[in-house]
Amino acid sequence: MSKQFDIAVLVGSLRKHSLNRLLAQEVAVLSPASLALQLIEIGDVPLYNDDWDLDPPSAWVSLRSRIARADGVLFVSPEYNRSIPAALKNAIDVLSRPYGKNALDAKPAAIITTSPGALGGFGANHHLRQVLMCLNVRTLPTPEAYIGNAANLFDERGKLVEPNVSEFLTNFMLSFEEWVQALGPRR
Secondary structure (H helix, E strand, O other): OOOOEEEEEEEOOOOOOOHHHHHHHHHHHHOOOOEEEEEEOOOOOOOOOHHHOOOOOHHHHHHHHHHHHOOEEEEEEOOEOOEOOHHHHHHHHHHHOOOOOOOOOOOEEEEEEEOOOOOOOHHHHHHHHHHHHHOOOEEOOOOOEEEOOHHHOEOOOOOEOOHHHHHHHHHHHHHHHHHHHHHOOOO
16 A cells, blocks of 8 residues: 555534534445544633733643644534634644644635535635635545535434445545545645
């Protein structure tokens, strides 16, 4: 097997049984073997406050360190009020600070948004792209992944049961694999 790439997965929803967490777990199963996905918890990350830059909380240090050593980042997020959840935005703020020490700089990334509604988090996906662009994150341009009607995609055990969505996500992750390989790890 060729190199295995370390992919950090940031899920925007903090709920234990969220549709986005379920989707992230299923994407890990559908991903090519060359991508080793690991869910990184962001619920305990204190709100960013630049007064703490000289003596950052341990959760900031851990998050920054983990993302800095990742070969890429996969964002899986719901849409809250046509944008991204506060916990995800906070994690990104922590990762991008202090100025000049952006742990996300030049990282290959991909975005999957999902929602119970038909639009699949379209607004959140594009808002997240805008945020990542200004941080020099190399976000996969296509395909874009908006997974709608998510409440109907899982069985009672939380397993993805919609074959078209499984096929789409498998192909999406193959595209992300090519993207990560093309950009290569930058550490």
